[in-house]
Amino acid sequence: MYLSFRQRWNRHHVIRLRHRRKNQFFAKLDSNIQKILNVLTDMSGNIVQVMGLLKTAVKESGTNQFHTRFTNLQFPLSTEDEVELLETSLVQESRRDSFVSLVTRLMCDDCKTSMKYILGYILQPELAVKFTLFGTAHKRSILTYKFYRSIKNALTSKFLSSTMTEKSLVRIYDSATQGFFHDMQDKLNKRYIRNLASKDKSTLASASVCLTFGCFIYILKNHIMHALNENQTKYLLILILLSCVYRY
Known part of the structure; x- marks a missing residue:
């Protein structure tokens, strides 16, 4: 099928525009993922500090010096x-x-x-x-x-x-x-009964989270792989890493 110069130029322009939008999308995605990872890192540090303060407070309030x-x-x-x-x-x-x-x-x-x-x-x-x-x-x-x-x-x-x-x-x-x-x-x-119930609930919650993220990654992979070339697979790996960080 013969294409005129203008048709070829328009087609080339559309392809370039798609690639530009795709690159912008992944650049924005990469930036957002980095922001989320930074937030998670800050939160984990704050949680460690809070837990340390709580342990200190409990110890000080629960063990009173006699004399x-x-x-x-x-x-x-x-x-x-x-x-x-x-x-x-x-x-x-x-x-x-x-x-x-x-x-x-x-x-x-x-x-x-x-x-x-x-x-x-x-x-x-x-x-x-x-x-x-x-x-x-x-x-x-x-x-x-x-x-x-x-x-x-x-x-x-x-x-x-x-x-x-x-x-x-x-x-x-x-x-x-x-x-x-x-x-x-x-x-x-x-207390023993509560601990057993808490362990069972935690196990179910962990299994649910793992299953949910597993399905999410599988579906996301199928959709993104169509838009990714071989040099852009790092974004899929970043998403998988993000899910693991969120899980733990």
Whole structure:
């Protein structure tokens, strides 16, 4: 088929215009991808900083320094070795007095509530479930520990009165202590269930994201490969890399 000069020129002009638009499209795409990668990099850095601050805040709020004489201990205690260290410290009268002063500051106007709160201040849930009131074959009796007796003595000094006998207080202590251990066990059980649910949800979400991006890349590849020549395949690789960065 014979084409005139003008027709050939017009055809050449259209082809050049298409190539120019295609190059502009990929130049803009490359610029946008670079901007997105920069944003993701900045976000990842900010997330690391925020997580570090959160960990520091949780650590500072969750582990209160006991007293200058007890610089090796931080409450709540997390191991049985720390409990033994506290027991050893309470042999000295000055440290026992300091411990009683701390317990007194933690009290409220209700005896039972005070006992639960003090025990929660001293023992982490993971450690608390290793104790019971009277002890079992696998758990220790908290009645044998000096720190528990010191707590009871401090509570008795505050709440003992004509209407609240020592025998009544002992029953309240026992009930509050058993209730505390029961609450700690429930707390750990609920935490375990939440962790399982969170892992299952995270696994499903990860699989969904991978499948979605896999389909997206496959469809995008089929559409773009028609417009790409061999020298422009880097843009497809950039898109795949972007999806991986977004995934992680």
